[in-house]
Amino acid sequence: VQLVESGGGLVQPGGSLRLSCAASGFAFSSYAMSWYRQAPGKERELVATISSAGSSTHYTDSMKGRFTISRDNAKNTVYLQMNSLRPEDTAVYYCNAARIWGQEAQVTVSS
Numbered sequence: 001v002q003l004v005e006s007g008g009g010l011v012q013p014g015g016s017l018r019l020s021c022a023a024s025g026f027a028f029s030s031y032a033m034s035w036y037r038q039a040p041g042k043e044r045e046l047v048a049t050i051s052s053a054g055s056s057t058h059y060t061d062s063m064k065g066r067f068t069i070s071r072d073n074a075k076n077t078v079y080l081q082m083n084s085l086r087p088e089d090t091a092v093y094y095c096n097a098a099r100i101w102g103q104e105a106q107v108t109v110s111s
Contacts, residue, residue: 001024012110020077021078023078031052032051035093036094038094047093057069
């Protein structure tokens, strides 16, 4: 049972990144999936959630309109498209399914 993230990195303010999270070892299509993040010195916060079928999404207010969560159940993968990135989006990002957590994906927004 694991979630493997990819796609983090360094980007300039206003830029874009797409995170991917590949799932294995469990019935991915039966689980809602979420992305969380934790900035230095701050608590972990929810970024976005998508329902098991992908028909419903929820975003934390500060990410609405800039971030898009999506999933491909045929590929057992969930994505987070991040646009118009700001320095305050710098954080470690995690994907999550119930009590299963992915490893860290560092996103750094800096000029």
